[in-house]
Amino acid sequence: xxxxxxxxxxxxxxxxxxxxxxxxxxxxxxxxxxxxxxxxxxxxxxxxxxxxxxxxxxxxxxxxxxxxxxxxxxxxxxxxxxxxxxxxxxxxxxxxxxxxxxxxxxxxxxx
Amino acid sequence: xxxxxxxxxxxxxxxxxxxxxxxxxxxxxxxxxxxxxxxxxxxxxxxxxxxxxxxxxxxxxxxxxxxxxxxxxxxxxxxxxxxxxxxxxxxxxxxxxxxxxxxxxxxxxxxxxxxx
Numbered sequence: 001x002x003x004x005x006x007x008x009x010x011x012x013x014x015x016x017x018x019x020x021x022x023x024x025x026x027x028x029x030x031x032x033x034x035x036x037x038x039x040x041x042x043x044x045x046x047x048x049x050x051x052x053x054x055x056x057x058x059x060x061x062x063x064x065x066x067x068x069x070x071x072x073x074x075x076x077x078x079x080x081x082x083x084x085x086x087x088x089x090x091x092x093x094x095x096x097x098x099x100x101x102x103x104x105x106x107x108x109x110x111x
Numbered sequence: 112x113x114x115x116x117x118x119x120x121x122x123x124x125x126x127x128x129x130x131x132x133x134x135x136x137x138x139x140x141x142x143x144x145x146x147x148x149x150x151x152x153x154x155x156x157x158x159x160x161x162x163x164x165x166x167x168x169x170x171x172x173x174x175x176x177x178x179x180x181x182x183x184x185x186x187x188x189x190x191x192x193x194x195x196x197x198x199x200x201x202x203x204x205x206x207x208x209x210x211x212x213x214x215x216x217x218x219x220x221x222x223x224x225x226x227x
Contacts, residue, residue: 031214043204043221044155051214089154093214098145099206101155 002027002094004102012108013080021075021105023090028068031093035064035075038087038104047088048075080109113139113209117219124195125227132190132222134161134205140185141207145216146178149202161188161205195226 003026013019023033032051036044048057048064050073056065061078073090090102114137124130134144142163147155159169159180167180177199179191192199204221208214 034215036218041223044218046218049215091155093216097143097208098157098160099147099155099216100157101147104154 002030002092002100004090004092004100006088006090006102006105008105009103010106010108012110014110015080015082017080017109018076018078019080019107021077021088021090021107023073023075023102025071025073025092025100025102027094028071029095030068031095031097033064033066033073033090033092034099035062035073036089036091038089040087044089080107082109082111084109113137113207113217115205115207115217115219117203117205117222119222120220121223121225123225123227126196127194129191129193130195130224132192132203132205132224134188134190134207134219136186136207136217139207139209141188142182142185143208144182144188145206146180146188146190147204147206149204149221155204158190161190163188192224195224197226200224200226 007022034049035047050066063076066073088105091099116135118133144161146158149155158173159167161167161180161182163182169175182188206216206218
């Protein structure tokens, strides 16, 4: 059974820091991995989608990498801003075409 | 990208009543849709897979008689929470796959259900 874990569970950093969020999954048979942002009480905002054949994706200050063989992905946020404060979720599209979500990282960027 | 809508965005109901939540794919067809539930400060958990023209498949631990799913057309799936209780209060989100072979799913904005 696929399990997705995110570390750390919560993170508080001063504005301007570069930071790394980690996601690990137990079964490497995935179609893709996606990073989402969720603001309190809101739905999901897709940040980056990495297909299983890809190693990384970049969008602005965000960079996500995927190492399928080791079951790991990282989301790198450069020059963090208070507006980046949110919960970040990773999810893998497993072999049965279902999304399995991670436990989430609650990020707070202090001004 | 493809758009998935949900209605209503927020609903408050009394205990014992039934609530219907709609999930629509606005500019594409979806023979399959997925329903997730998110309790406060927790991650999303897949509840069931909605299949157009056939019965939904439910994840382990999800009561199929309580959470009725109907995939009425290629663009609409509904989730009915029957005889809702306060413990059913949650954030419900649906998703639908996009183009075949692209392996991307599109998520609705979610429905916040509060049962008094």
